Each structure stands twice: as structure tokens, then as C-alpha cells.
């Protein structure tokens with residue numbers, strides 16, 4: 001039997017748009033209180049207002065997850081606003097598409113600081129709360145690019161391979177604390193991150209579909225978890 005999520009508390013990075021926003025809405029619809037972080041205060045406010053219609057506690061803070069002090073403040077303030085942290089969704093991420101020989105060192109650093117070090121900061125700050133309560137869930141949004149790299153996205157892919165490796169290791173350490181640590185590897189999802197797409201939008205995976213997988217994972221009885229899931233569009237079709 002699936003469990004109820006009502007009354008749990010979740011933090012979601014990159015919760016102001018795209019996949020993160022869809023996850024925040026899906027959680028709020030299940031009665032989960034949510035704290036969202038992203039770099040854009042305007043978008044956060046807009047999303048927070050949408051979330052409040054579900055009668056859950058909503059906290060938001062403009063945060064750059066690549067900055068340790070920002071993350072410390074976000075996690076601490078979320079804990080105080082919500083009362084506990086039960087679910088951590090590491091979703092915020094950036095992508096740059098460039099042939100490898102055109103990738104500058106600053107682009108390399110920016111990708112790793114956001115996509116990898118950001119998760120390190122968030123989990124360094126939040127996992128102690130989960131360990132103390134001896135329960136909880138962490139879901140890291142990796143990518144199919146973390147399983148198979150393609151031309152022109154070598155460094156993005158490298159960050160996602162790193163996310164998967166880091167997640168596997170943390171998962172093994174956290175199981176004994178009854179904390180489920182998993183990662184998702186979506187293929188192309190219809191969001192701003194991928195921009196213009198040659199595919200019919202209806203035939204692509206939508207952010208709400210990724211949110212459905214997150215909810216399904218969280219609703220499993222705490223004794224069991226789905227370690228990872230590859231999320232593919234069934235029949236992605238080129239635009240006519």
C-alpha cells in the first residue's frame with residue numbers, strides 16, 4: 001500500500017520554474033509543506049503564490065546554490081519555517097552546449113559549481129537533520145546525459161556523471177539511517193533549459209511527468225525505494 005505524504009516538509013532547489021516548480025506543485029497537492037530556492041526572487045514569489053492555494057506552508061528564498069553561505073541560510077531558514085526537513089529535492093541545474101574545445105575554464109567551473117558542488121552544499125547542510133530524525137528522502141535530478149554523453153555537452157554530461165557517482169556513495173552511507181537517496185535520469189524535458197526543440201511538444205516528456213515519478217517514489221513504503229529511474233518520452237516525434 002502507498003503511504004500518505006500529508007504534513008511532510010520538503011525543500012526543492014530550482015523550485016521557481018521548470019521541473020522544480022512542477023515537483024513543488026505536485027508535493028503541495030499532496031499536502032506537503034514546501035521551501036523553494038532559486039536565483040530569481042520574482043519567479044519565486046510568483047510560484048509561492050501559486051503554491052499557497054493548496055493550503056500548505058510555503059517558504060522561499062533567493063539562493064545561489066553555488067554559494068555555500070546562501071545554501072546554509074536557505075536550509076536553516078527552511079528548517080525553522082517548516083519545523084523539520086523530510087524531503088530534499090536537488091533539482092537546480094544549468095546546461096551549456098559547446099564543443100569541448102570551445103569550453104572556457106569559467107564555463108567549466110560554473111557548471112560544476114552549480115550542478116555538483118551545489119548538491120554537495122545542500123546535502124552537507126540538510127542531511128544532518130534527516131540523520132537526527134532517522135528518516136527522510138533525497139532525490140537528485142541527474143540526467144540521461146549522466147549515463148551517456150553526447151557531442152557538444154561533454155562538461156554538462158561530466159557534471160551529471162558526477163551527480164550519479166556522488167548519489168550512489170551517499171545512498172550507501174544513508175541507508176542505515178533509514179534515509180532513501182535516489183536519482184532520476186530524465187531524457188529531454190519540455191522546459192526553458194533545452195530551449196527551442198525540433199520535437200512536437202506533445203510527444204515530449206513534460207515537467208509534470210517527472211513530478212509524477214517523484215511522487216510515486218516518495219509514496220512507496222519507507223522500507224523500500226526505487227534507487228533510480230530513467231524517464232524517456234515514449235514516441236518523441238519531429239515537428240512537421
Ligand SMILES: NC(=O)C1=CN([C@@H]2O[C@H](COP(=O)(O)OP(=O)(O)OC[C@H]3O[C@@H](n4cnc5c(N)ncnc54)[C@H](O)[C@@H]3O)[C@@H](O)[C@H]2O)C=CC1
Pocket residue numbers: 013014015016017018019020037038039040063064065066091092093094095114118141142143144185186187188189190191192193194
Ligand atoms: N529539461 C531537460 O531536458 C532536463 C533537465 N534535467 C535537469 O533537471 C534540472 C531542472 O532543469 P529544468 O527544469 O529543465 O531547467 P530550468 O532552466 O527550467 O529551471 C532550472 C531551475 O534551477 C534554478 N537554478 C539554476 N542555477 C541555480 C543556482 N546556481 N542556484 C539556484 N538555483 C538555480 C533556476 O533558477 C530554475 O529555477 C536540472 O538539474 C537539469 O540538468 C535533466 C534531464 C533533462
Ligand SMILES: CC(=O)C(C)=O
Pocket residue numbers: 095142143144145186187188189193194
Ligand atoms: C537536458 C538533458 O539533461 C538531457 C537532454 O538529457
